[in-house]
Amino acid sequence: MSEAVYTSPLAHLENTRDAGNLSVSMSEVSDRGMIDLRGEAGSVKFRQAAKAALGIDLPLKPRSSAVKGDMTVLWLSIDQWLVCCPQNKAGGLVSTLRKNLGEIHSLAVDVTDARAIIRLEGDNVREVLMKGSSIDFTLPEYKAGLVRRLMFAEIAALAHIVTDKPCTIDIYVFRSYADYTWKWIEATAKPAATIGLFGKRSG
Amino acid sequence: MTGKPYRLPETAATGSRIDRSKQISFSFDGARMTGFAGDTVASAVLASGRKVMGRSFKYHRPRGLIGLGSEEMNALVGVGEGGRKEPNLRATQVELYDGLTATSQNRWPNLDFDIGIINNKFSRFLPGGFYYKTFMWPRSFWEKVYEPFIRNAAGLGEAASEHDPDTYEQMHVHVDVLVVGGGVSGIAAAHAAAATGKRVMLADENPVLGGVADISAGEIDGISQTDWVAARQAEFEKSGNCHVLTRTTVVGHYHHNYVLAAERVCDHEPDLLAQGAPRHRLWKIRAGRMIVASGALERPIAFANNDRPGIMMASAARGMVERYGTSPGMNGVIFTNNDDGYLTALKLHETGVAVSRIIDVRKDAPSALADAAREAGLNVQAGAAIAGVETTSGGKQITAVKIAPYAIGRGRVVNEERVECDFVAVSGGYNPVVHLWCHNGGKLRFDDDIQSFRPDRHGDPITVVGSANGNFDLKTCVEEGFAGGETAARELGGKAAKPVKKPMVKAHNAGPIEPIWFAPATGKYNEGNKHFIDFQNDVTAADLELAQREGYESVEHTKRYTTLGMATDQGKTSNINGLGVISDATGKRIPEIGTTTFRPPYTPYSFGAIAGTKKGELFLPVRRTAIYDWHKIQGATWEPVGQWRRAYCYPQAGETKQDAINREILAVRNKVGLLDASTLGKIEIKGPDAARLLDLVYTNMFSTLKVGKARYGLMMSEMGFLMDDGVTVRLGDDHYLMHTTSGGADNIVAWLEEWLQTEWTSLKVFVTSVTEQWSQFAIAGPEARTVLDKLDSDIDLSPEVFEFMSYREGTLAGYPVRVFRISFSGELSYEIATPSGYGRGLWDALMQAGKSEGIAAYGTEALHVLRAEKGFIVIGDETDGTVTPHDVGMSWAVSKKKADFIGKRSLDQAFLASKGRKQLVGLLTTDPQEVLPDGAYAVESIKSAPPMKMIGHVTSSYFSPTLQRSIAMALIEGGQDKMGETVSFPLEGGKTVEAVISSPVFLDAEGKRQNV
Amino acid sequence: MKASPRLSRTRNDEMLIIQCPVCGAEGDETDFHCGGQAHIARPATSNPDNIADGEQRDYLFMRFNPKGLHFERWRCDRGCGKWFHAARDTVSLDFKAYYGITELPPADVMKQATGQWADFFKQATAGRPAAKKTAAKKTSTRKPVSTTAKKS
Missing domain, CATH: 2.40.30.110 (Aminomethyltransferase beta-barrel domains)
Structure with missing residues (x-):
């Protein structure tokens, strides 16, 4: 038997990186493993066991994230996190989590294949997102590290602000919406449609 | 005059908006015309000497230009061709560009000769409420005769019949202070608010800021109003916290200062479309404070045949001259009841346009401007009114007016004077534009000083300033605007780093206004003497009076009966005049009559803006499984299941859909078939109380299920009706995997969460959706095991080991898999799940392996026939929200042992067991x-x-x-x-x-x- | 003309912008899901064997329809996914309070309730010392269910 064939959610596109003709740069992040982790944030045992497996404290502040090395943990709810790691480590990490958590009431599931991630970079990213979402991405607290679940272009999505300068935001959507989301951004992020909200204009 | 009959010579006082060095060619009703850059369709067509620009809605009377901006209700045109055609645009707002094509409306075959004018001749048979009266009898005529006739005659312009090739978009923005209207009040407000560092947005529907600053008298800060506006605008653009939107109409105000504004991005410059700019952009604005500085609109006066081409608003006449260097005619008459008419008279006089008479309703014409007019040698006739007009044949152009002393009443005028003229500039006073104030419940009060309604109370954080607030003098407009902006920002915690100087205003005091709701006519009332109130809907004073006689006492009833103030115009110019007529007819004061409701939108905006990006392949979000492209290559036809696209069947060359479906079914029954079932809902359920939860949500028992086994479960709503079904597998003691219907995938996970969070809060269970993690296929048919046996696997598939309704985990052809031996077709069947990234690879491997067995992919229709042959139900087909498990013969799945589960008590009610x-x-x-x-x-x-x-x-x-x-x-x-x-x-x-x-x-x- | 001032206005005290008391997320109404009337006890949870037809009927179908202060269930749909309670004025559309899904309204808001709600809270708090809120949670705050069956 031949090797198992693996395809990313946007692999059907000719290019999983924009052709430089948009007001943002856009690419698929296809090498990220994801784990859905649920547990009681109030339980010290749970937090310790999770930390022992992940090497990182779970972020407890709403809409925050924690980063260490190649691991990023995104806060999803008061009892839910999305653990992001290199894809080849996800399976092992789920096993370690389950082992460490043992009888502690929790759930750790590999959901690497459930979502597509589209990375947007550039000065115009916030504006493009606000064309599809009622969230105010210009608020002061919307800076690197912030995680926000939102309705984006009429679908459920998650935005993670990775860096501020340059502005890098990862958009997570369920895998089946990957193609739609990509095309929506392609259609919306046309340079001629740039508004330059509150931008200073010379004159 | 430069070959164009009505284009005035270039002077400092004429044509401030046009660039005479740039000629623009366009067409109006097929005729090629030229105008200048900066012209509107209205100004360019008028400059060419053409006064008839449209026909009226009901009587098809020829109509000319009446206004200057969005209040225009006569000169409505369709602009563009093919898919780009947009009807019902106000010619006064359409900016000219090279190659523009405009067509007039409500006429057939053309503007000059219109068949529908016959309605005018028969107008005595078309009184107010005529639809309600005429088409009542005989009843059988309704469907075949009346309705088609009405549908043909109704409506304004024609919509495009082709696809719109352009793009549209929407934008959300959150601002501290939103200022609506870029006249001097609005600019003063934005100026004060922006100085505090708060985020300010200023929106105006016109291409340039300033409102009527350029056609009004008075100075601000020692410079002309226009220069002051330009200086502020330059500041805004440099500020970084004040965003100015022009060509943007704030169309609606909703709860919690949610505001919609429609921006016309490319309408003035179609070249931008080719670069990829959206044609229109709909702004969805959340504003901490809204300042309404939407100005005021001049109102017409109801005199006999006041709709004839050549009769226009005084401000519009002045604006045509000052902005576009276009005169409304050669020889004008002014008809006014306030000072505004004099501003126009003086401006026309100054630019060399003859003004034969100023007719002032007020006795003695008490105002400084009247004195100035007399000094300039103009003939002012006080205490008089127009009693009728004379026109060329067909009513296409006025030639004279008849003037008589003004007296309130409906009597017949006998001693009239005839004065020749080819245009009349009318001013009946100003109405504050209170539409936005009223959209979300703002209250109004009637003010005798301005003879109009002005804003009173509002429950929302809104301020109204300037003439929108009924204050028409420049000084108050600017000062109120400034104070409004400062206060709004301060209330949000904004404070200017250094104090901003309040603008200083120099202006004359205006004289008073005399109400005039009806000017008596020379002829017999209402015979050939129409006093129009609502031009767009062809509602006359007589219609309103008839409605009063017929008992339509409530103004809201009168509105519906006569169509006063309805449709796109929303009573911009007609509202107060209509109330004035009703007041005369009933003897009630206007505040006692009250006003009708102003509804969004303030002016119409395009469906494109409403749809935004939702067109073509982005019309709806479409969900694809990992196998989507394979289905597409195989020529699958699609079945939408929620937002999913599932393969319905796979017709091969020469096959009909039915042929394909039959072939796919027989393959499963006789050989083997493969189905993409990835859309099935999948939920992981884990925790010490997982079994207890499942016992509560399913009708049957799951706590007794053995690890590694699967069981079909039924779910009811609390009312005892079926809502979902599927197979649930026990992965471990405290760990289950639930399958739901495709449509129920999202609902059921939310349903479980809801019960856990709100009812059974002590249960320790976590649930999480893994629907999209897994691609899942059913391989079904007598040869299913033969095919799987060909692939490397660590799972023993032999029937003795891997029994029906059980589950294994392992690898298959190198792919990690979960295999469920379950069947929805009644055949030997395995459902195989693999992480979605492997989905396509495994699918291809299975199709390859099954080749020699004649494997066929089967779609959702074959799936449905297969299950129907077996009598398996589908939730949503056999059930419709009123069907119980007993009704579908599945009482066997309803536990009699369990004390409680969702729907149990309801199912026991007598009527569900009857x-x-x-x-x-x-x-x-x-x-x-x-x-x-x-x-x-x-x-x-x-x-x-x-x-x-x-x-x-x-x-x-x-x-x-x-x-x-x-x-x-x-x-x-x-x-x-x-x-x-x-x-x-x-x-x-x-x-x-x-x-x-x-x-x-x-x-x-x-x-x-x-x-x- | 100046609109009536809102002295303590923050962006979350008005209609259609909602703030989740669980995670603090603020957003449009469309980011949330309204689950109808709050505080409806499910008879079968406490006593599955002995429920009169009328009691079950009331549980499923009878709802308050107050003009004024109302108490509702909402879910932070696009945020943390948690349910919470909200007190909302059906006339002004102002949110008066947000509180936990297993809690009764804050005492000062509960006091403002009128009509059926006033009666309801009187009963719900009868004989209960105000301090022991936690003990009362489970019996006093029940969920209603959607009144239409969900379909696949």
């Missing part, structure tokens, strides 16, 4: 080739005509290629006791199909085929 309920049965048509339509009704007995008592309906119906006959399932009253009886289904066209009630299981009732 005998006569509709029950699921099978149907075998007497003609085996006859396939009943879905939803066909069964009747107790066939009669020659309805009504016939209905006893049930068909829920699923197919041709079964396996049985070579038609099969159907139906819900029939007491059906389970009617086996073998014949029921009738009357169909369209008098046809009746008969069918025998049978068991819904048509094939392999013992279940031998799946258990091998």
Whole structure:
């Protein structure tokens, strides 16, 4: 038997990186493993066991994230996190989590294949997102590290602000919406449609 | 005059908006015309000497330009061609560009000769409410005669019939202070608010800021209003916290300062479209404070035949001259009841346009401006009114007015003076634009000083300033605006770093206004003497009076009966005049009559803006499984299931859909088939109380399920009706995997969360959706195991080891898999799940492996026929939210042991257990080739005509290629006791199909085929 | 003309912008899901064996329809996914309070309830010392269910 064939959610596109003709740069992040982790944030045992497996404290502040090395943990709810790691480590990490958590009431599931991630970079990213979402991405607290679940272009999505300068935001959507989301951004992020909200204009 | 009859010579006082060095060519009703850059369609057409720009809605009377901006209700045009055509645009707002094509509306075959004008001749038969009166009898005429006639005659412009090639978009923005209106009040407000560092947005519907600053008298900060506006605008653009939107109409105000604004991005410059700019952009604005500085609109005066081409608003006449260097005519008459008419008279006089008479309703014309007019040698006639007009034939152009002393009443004027003129500039005073103030419940009060309604109270954080607030003098406009902006920002915590200087204003005081709601006419009232109130809807003073006589006392009833202030115009110019006429007719004061409701939008905006990006392939979000591209390459036809696109069937060359479906079914029954079932809902459920939760949400028992085994479960709503079903597998002691229907995937996970969070809060269970993590395929058919056996696997597939309704985890052809031995087709079947990234690879491997067995991919229709042959229900086909497990013959799945589960108590209610309920049965048509339509009704007995008592309906119906006959399932009253009886289904066209009630299981009732 | 001032206005005290008391997320109404009337006890949870038809009917179908202060269930749909309670004025559309899904309204808001709600809270708090809120949670705050069956 031949090797198992693996395809990313946007692999059907000719290019999983924009052709430089948009007001943002856009690419698929296809090498990220994801784990859905649920547990009681109030339980010290749970937090310790999770930390022992992940090497990182779970972020407890709403809409925050924690980063260490190649691991990023995104806060999803008061009892839910999305653990992001290199894809080849996800399976092992789920096993370690389950082992460490043992009888502690929790759930750790590999959901690497459930979502597509589209990375947007550039000065115009916030504006493009606000064309599809009622969230105010210009608020002061919307800076690197912030995680926000939102309705984006009429679908459920998650935005993670990775860096501020340059502005890098990862958009997570369920895998089946990957193609739609990509095309929506392609259609919306046309340079001629740039508004330059509150931008200073010379004159 | 430069070859264009009405274009004035270039001076400092004329044509501030146009660039005479740039000629623009365009067409109006097919005629090629030229204008200048900066012109509107209205100004350019008028400059060419053409006064008739449209026909009226009901009477098809020729109509000319009347306004200057969005209040225009006569000169409505369709602009653009093909898919880009947009109807009902106000010619006064359409900016000229090279190649623009505009067409007038409400006329056939053309503007000069219009068949519909016959309505005018018969107008005595078209009184207010005529639709309600005329088309009542005979009743049988309604459908065939009246309705088509009304539909033909109704409406304004024609919509485009082709696809719109342009793009549109929407934008959300959150601002501290939103200022609506870029006149001097709004600019002063934005100026003060922006100085505090708060985020300010200023929106104006015109291409340039300033409102009427350029056609009004007075200075600000020692410079002209226009220069002051330009200085502020330059500051805004540099500020970084004040965003100015021009060509943007704030169309609606909703709860919590949610505001919609429609921006026309490319309409003035179509070249931008080619670069990829959206044609229109709809702004969805959240504002901490909103400042309404929407200005005021001049109102017409109701005099006899006040709609004739050449009669326009005084401000519009002035604006045409000052902005576009276009005169409304050669020889004008001014008709006014306030100072504004004099501003126009003086400006016309200054630019060399003859003004033969100023007719002022006010006795003695008490104002400084009147004195100035007299000094300039103009003929001012005080205490008078226009009693009629003379026109060329067809009413296309006025030639003279008749003037008589003004007296309140409806009497007939006899001593009139005739004054020749080719245009009349009318000012009946100003109405504050209170539409936005009123959209979300703002209250109004009537002010005798301005003879109009002005804003009073509002529950929302809104301020209204300037002439929108009924303060028409420049000083108050600017000062109120400034104070409003400062206060709004301060209330939000904004404070200017250094104090901003309040603008200083120099302006004259205006004289008073004299109300005039009706000018008596020379002829017999209402015979050839129409006093128009609502020009767009062709509502006259006589119509309103008739409505009062007929008892429409409430102004809201009068509005609907006469159509006053309805449709796109929303009473911009007609509202107060209409109330004035009603006041005269009823003797009630206007505040006692009250006003009608102003509804969004303030002006119409395009469907494109409403749709935004939602067009073409982005019309709806479309969900694709990992196998989507394979289905597409195979030529699959699609079935939308929620937002998913599932393969319906795979027609091969020369096959019809039905051929393909039959082939796919027979492949599963005789060989092997492969189905993409990835859309099935999948939920992981884990925790010490997982089994307890499942026992509560399913009708049957799951705590007794052994690890590694699967069980089919039914879910009810709390009312005892079926809502979902699926197979749940026990992965571990405290760990289950639930399958739901495709449509229920999102709902059911939310349903479980809801119960856990709100009712059974002590249960320790976590649930999480893994629907999209897994691609899942059903490989079904007698050869299914043979095919799987060809692939490397660590799973023992032998029937003794891997039994029906059990589960294994392992690898298959190198892919990580979960294999469930379950069957929805009744055949030997395995459902194989693999992480979605591997989905396509495994699918290809399975298709490859099954080649020699003749494997066929099968779609959702084959799936449905296969399950129907076996009598398996589909939630949503056999159930409709009123069907219980008992009704579908699945009482076996309802636990009698469990004390409580969702829906249990309701299911015990007497009426859900009663005998006569509709029950699921099978149907075998007497003609085996006859396939009943879905939803066909069964009747107790066939009669020659309805009504016939209905006893049930068909829920699923197919041709079964396996049985070579038609099969159907139906819900029939007491059906389970009617086996073998014949029921009738009357169909369209008098046809009746008969069918025998049978068991819904048509094939392999013992279940031998799946258990091998 | 100046609109009536809102002295303590923050962006979450007005209609259609909602703030989740669980995670603090603020957003449009469309980011949330309204689950209908709050505080409806499910008879079967406490006593599955002995529920009169009328009691079950009331539980499923009878709802308050107050003009003024109302108490509702909402879910932070696009945020943390948690349910919470909200007190909302059906006339002004202002949210008066957000509180936990297993809690009764804050005492000062509960006091403002009128009509059926006033009666309801009187009963719900009868004989209960105000301090022991936690003990009362489970019996006093029940969920209603959607009144239409969900379909696949």
